[in-house]
Structures are given as C-alpha cells and as structure tokens.
Amino acid sequence: MAFTHLHLHTEYSLLDGANRIHELPGRLKELGMNACAITDHGSMYGVLAFYRTMKEEGIHPLIGCEVYVAQRSHKDKDGTLDREPHHLILLAENNEGYENLVKLVSAGHVDGFYYRPRIDKALLAQYAQGLIALSACLSGEVPRLILAGERQQAVEVALEHRRIFGENNYFLEIQGNGLEDQALVNAELIKISHETGIPLVATNDCHYLLREDAFAHEVLLCMQTGKTINSPDRMKMGTDTLYVRSPQEMEELFANVPEALANTERIAARCQVEIKTGEISLPHFETEPDETAEEMLSRLCAEGLEKRLLQRETGIARQAYLERLDYELSVINSMGYTD
Ligand SMILES: [Zn+2]
Ligand SMILES: [Zn+2]
Structure with a gap:
C-alpha cells in the first residue's frame, strides 16, 4: 500500500519546521x-x-x-x-x-x-x-x-x-x-x-x-x-x-x-493545482462599460494636466506638456500597464 504525507512543515514554519x-x-x-x-x-x-x-x-x-x-x-x-x-x-x-x-x-x-x-x-x-x-x-x-x-x-x-x-x-x-x-x-x-x-x-x-x-x-x-x-x-x-x-x-x-x-x-x-510561473500577472481595473481603461486613464491625466497648467500663470510650453503626456500614455498602454 502506498502513502502520502499530507501534513508537513518546511523551514518556512519559521523556527518550528526543520525540513529543508x-x-x-x-x-x-x-x-x-x-x-x-x-x-x-x-x-x-x-x-x-x-x-x-x-x-x-x-x-x-x-x-x-x-x-x-x-x-x-x-x-x-x-x-x-x-x-x-x-x-x-x-x-x-x-x-x-x-x-x-x-x-x-x-x-x-x-x-x-x-x-x-x-x-x-x-x-x-x-x-x-x-x-x-x-x-x-x-x-x-x-x-x-x-x-x-x-x-x-x-x-x-x-x-x-x-x-x-x-x-x-x-x-x-x-x-x-x-x-x-x-x-x-x-x-x-x-x-x-x-x-x-x-x-x-x-x-x-x-x-x-x-x-x-x-x-x-x-x-x-x-x-x-x-x-x-x-x-x-x-x-x-x-x-x-x-x-x-x-x-x-x-x-x-x-x-x-x-x-x-x-x-x-x-x-x-x-489535489491538482497548477501554479503558473514565469508569467507577469497584472491586476484588472473595472471601468464603466462606455469607457476602456486606456480612455479613462487618458481622460483623468488630461483633466489633471489642465488643472496644473491653469495654476501656472504665464506662457509655459503648453504644447510640449501635451505631447509629453501623449508619449507617456502611449508607453504605458503599449506595455500593458494601464490597469
Ligand atoms: Zn498543529
Ligand atoms: Zn502541524
């Protein structure tokens, strides 16, 4: 007859388990x-x-x-x-x-x-x-x-x-x-x-x-x-x-x-568990049905940028900021980090 150990402490039962x-x-x-x-x-x-x-x-x-x-x-x-x-x-x-x-x-x-x-x-x-x-x-x-x-x-x-x-x-x-x-x-x-x-x-x-x-x-x-x-x-x-x-x-x-x-x-x-390793597991953010996560992030960033630009009085390079935001968002989206 065969037997399997179903109750076993490893070294990760800290200062109690001694099984390496x-x-x-x-x-x-x-x-x-x-x-x-x-x-x-x-x-x-x-x-x-x-x-x-x-x-x-x-x-x-x-x-x-x-x-x-x-x-x-x-x-x-x-x-x-x-x-x-x-x-x-x-x-x-x-x-x-x-x-x-x-x-x-x-x-x-x-x-x-x-x-x-x-x-x-x-x-x-x-x-x-x-x-x-x-x-x-x-x-x-x-x-x-x-x-x-x-x-x-x-x-x-x-x-x-x-x-x-x-x-x-x-x-x-x-x-x-x-x-x-x-x-x-x-x-x-x-x-x-x-x-x-x-x-x-x-x-x-x-x-x-x-x-x-x-x-x-x-x-x-x-x-x-x-x-x-x-x-x-x-x-x-x-x-x-x-x-x-x-x-x-x-x-x-x-x-x-x-x-x-x-x-x-x-x-x-x-007991059959498959743990996927070597794969990046990123969170999923729930958005409203009429807006994708990418659209939502772009909208929030555009709103935030407007607010900050308004706080500044004089002739800042508005166009440069907008271009830079577009660039950053394109990197975030293309890498799949939006959520
Ligand atoms: Zn016990
Ligand atoms: Zn035990």
Whole structure:
C-alpha cells in the first residue's frame, strides 16, 4: 500500500519546521513516495519554492497550510480569550481552492493577526470552495474537545466542519506520534468516524526529515520561544517521531485502519493545482462599460494636466506638456500597464 504525507512543515514554519525543501525530494524518493504536501504554520511563504522543487524532481506537490482558526471572530484580540487558536489543515484541491487559500492566509495576516495569523469559521465558510480540510494535530478543535472530555461537542464540531467544506472534503486526522493523548484522540476519532461517516486520514505532522533530527528541532523550538535546552519549562514536542516516516512505518502504525492510509492516496490524486510561473500577472481595473481603461486613464491625466497648467500663470510650453503626456500614455498602454 502506498502513502502520502499530507501534513508537513518546511523551514518556512519559521523556527518550528526543520525540513529543508531541497532535501525533501531525495528522501521521499528513497522511501518510495511520489507525492507530498506542504502545510506550514499560518503561512505560504514556502509554496513556490516547494512547488518548483517538487515539479523539477518529478514529485507531485500538494499545496496547503496549517491555519490558525480563532475561537471567536478573527478580529477579536482579547488577552485571555483569543490566545489559543485551533489548528486546521487545508489542502487546495484545484486552482480555485489555491486562490481561496491565498485569500484566507492573507486575511489571517492582515486582519486576524494576534500572536499568530488567524482566520475564523465565517471566513472558512466564505472561501471553502476547492479546499479539503483535515482536523489537524492535538491543537485542532476536535482533538482539543476530545481531550477536554467534551465528546458530544467534538462530534458537533466535526459535523460543522463537514457542513463548511462539504461531503468528502473534511477528514478526521489520526497521527502516530506515540503520545498518550494522541492514542486517546485517535481511538475517539475512529469511533466518531464510524458514527458520522466522516472519513479518516493518517498523517505524521512531519517537522523534520530524519528521526535523528529531533534534537536539532528541539533546539530550534528553544530559539523560537526564547529558552535554552536546559530550561525546565521549555516547550517540548514529547516525541522524536515527527520525521518523514516511510510508507511501511505508517502501514504498521495504522494496520487497523487501512482506509486512513488509502485516503492519503485518494486526496493526493484529487489535489491538482497548477501554479503558473514565469508569467507577469497584472491586476484588472473595472471601468464603466462606455469607457476602456486606456480612455479613462487618458481622460483623468488630461483633466489633471489642465488643472496644473491653469495654476501656472504665464506662457509655459503648453504644447510640449501635451505631447509629453501623449508619449507617456502611449508607453504605458503599449506595455500593458494601464490597469
Ligand atoms: Zn498543529
Ligand atoms: Zn502541524
């Protein structure tokens, strides 16, 4: 059976991800995988480098993000109520989904930033088209509710996510990191999947390439949080298994839920995003139907020039200004920069 990593942090999960993009393809091929996702924390800075590198190496790239979902509105920024947004994995199924993901992540930075770039469920509902969502790690909303003993609430939130993203576009994510809490969450998620029909998917929340990189990753986390490796209260992952695991290891971990492994392949096949590179992408300006953008720009410039010429009293070379304006506009229009 094959397996695809759908939850993976690169070096662009700043001071948390230790996967160098250029080192990924070689390792993935060694392990017999031909597809992989990028899901950095709250950002898409690495997407283009990832996309290009994977394409060059013949590996199918899945474009995604592990977003932060505010517990209330993403515009609420209260010191106690809004500090712990939930994690959620979003993967673009097609170009519409990719564009929606870009909008969501941008909104998170522009309007929702509070310690982290955050979005909220209203935004998710608005931009859900073309996206596949996974319930994320132990910091996801559903896992958190399970750990809090709020099982019924967990089921309701899972159903809410399925309503937002649509049938077959929302998956309950089980991970094999060996953590006690995770085992508990996995067991409940499997039950909730049976009860609700929401499909399962297995991931490994990869933060580094090899198992032996776990210590370096702990040091990286210390740098992020301003601690040293000897600080007793430093943030710890509590596991050394967040590396790019082989399909065989994933199969062994989840032999009891083969559909969770098979779904990684189904999702990988579904996600087909084409990012056009090497092309200049300019904005389009909406004008009134009776005027083209070129005409509008010419009109506004002519009006502006008249105003400025009127402010000057004496015999300036009016004709020279008009000729120069014509010349500048012809350059702007011929280059396609009018909008
Ligand atoms: Zn997470
Ligand atoms: Zn993660």
